[in-house]
Amino acid sequence: QVQLVESGGGVVQPGKSLRLSCAASGFTFTSYAMHWVRQAPGKGLDWVAVISYDGDDKYYADSVRGRFSISRDNSKNTLYLEMNSLRAEDTSVYYCARDPTPIPRHYFDSWGQGTLVTVSS
């Protein structure tokens, strides 16, 4: 079955960097676009970024554009989120989520369990 497992979360100081990973299994990773979605403690869901099946197309939320970078390694079935210049307001559980087609249709048919990122001094 489809499995998405995030890792890389933790406590980081403001201004520092962190890289999240999402290991995919149970499906043909190269056939799907992928997203990152986050959720601050006690708050609603907030979309972060999407990448097409081949990595050629990427879109970002205004709040992270220029600081975060989404990428994928199809040879490793892994999605990444490189987060730079982290701010307190980036504190969230970060979920990776699968889009149902290679080119994004912008909905999410499978989700990981999430990894918590805490930005604090």
Next chain:
Amino acid sequence: QSVLTQPPSVSAAPGQKVTISCSGSSSNIDNNYVSWYQQLPGTAPKLLIYDNNKRFSGIPDRFSGSKSGTSATLGITGLQTGDEADYYCVTWDSSLSAVVFGGGTKLTVL
């Protein structure tokens, strides 16, 4: 403040019906497909409805979706205590070139 507007909370008794609204604009709901998600406490979200009104695999027909103009609606009939959760609407915003979420609606089954 979310691009899509949902009521913060709704409630109804077991067995009853409830609707959750999602209001947007011409740059999002009016010209793009809407999806709906259920998030049970402490868990990852789960897809309920996609393409405005299509139920995802395994979702019972108690759940339904509709769209008209700049608004979408999630309907749940035969409410069960297990339906208590947060519900979110999602779509693409063509002006922002971004996926946008509603603020979420907490459903209480009294």
